Amino acid sequence: MTKKEIVKAISDQIGLTQLKTKEIVQKTFDAIVETLIEERRIELRNFGVFEVKKRAARKARNPRTGDKVFVPEKYVVTFKPGKEMEEKVRQLEEAAARAALEAQARGDSPPADGLNGQVPTQP
Numbered sequence: 266m267t268k269k270e271i272v273k274a275i276s277d278q279i280g281l282t283q284l285k286t287k288e289i290v291q292k293t294f295d296a297i298v299e300t301l302i303e304e305r306r307i308e309l310r311n312f313g314v315f316e317v318k319k320r321a322a323r324k325a326r327n328p329r330t331g332d333k334v335f336v337p338e339k340y341v342v343t344f345k346p347g348k349e350m351e352e353k354v355r356q357l358e359e360a361a362a363r364a365a366l367e368a369q370a371r372g373d374s375p376p377a378d379g380l381n382g383q384v385p386t387q388p
Contacts, residue, residue, distance in 0.1 A: 268287075268290065268291075268294075269287075271290060272286045272287045272290050275290065297315065301315055301316075301317050301342060302317075305317040309347070310347065311347050311348070311349040311350075312346075312347050312349070312350060313344055313345055313346040313347045313350055314344070314345045314347070315342060315343070315344050316342070316343050316344075316345070317340050317341070317342055317343075318340070318341055318342075318343050319338060319339075319340055319341075320338060320339050320340070320341050321338055322335070322336060322337050322338040323335075323336050324336070
């Protein structure tokens with residue numbers, strides 16, 4: 266999904282124009298980035314935690330040539346999903362597992378996502 270698709274979905278739900286919704290979505294993203302730069306951590310309840318962490322310098326290997334390469338330290342953004350998001354992803358896993366078992370029982374081979382083209386439903 267792209268930002269444009271997110272904007273369209275939100276504007277359809279709340280009845281604002283796509284232009285105004287795009288501005289709000291962009292301001293939200295900008296605020297997240299600014300907070301990460303200034304405070305290095307932002308916690309969004311029921312969503313997750315973004316955090317800036319320092320990745321240590323290390324030695325790596327160029328896969329093409331096999332030569333050793335020094336990779337300097339750098340800052341990276343990490344994300345740890347909140348409980349609500351974890352639960353929804355777990356439901357997706359469970360739906361995929363059920364679909365795979367059903368397909369196996371029928372003798373079919375399931376598609377790569379294991380959902381047989383279906384979107385999992387909420388309980």
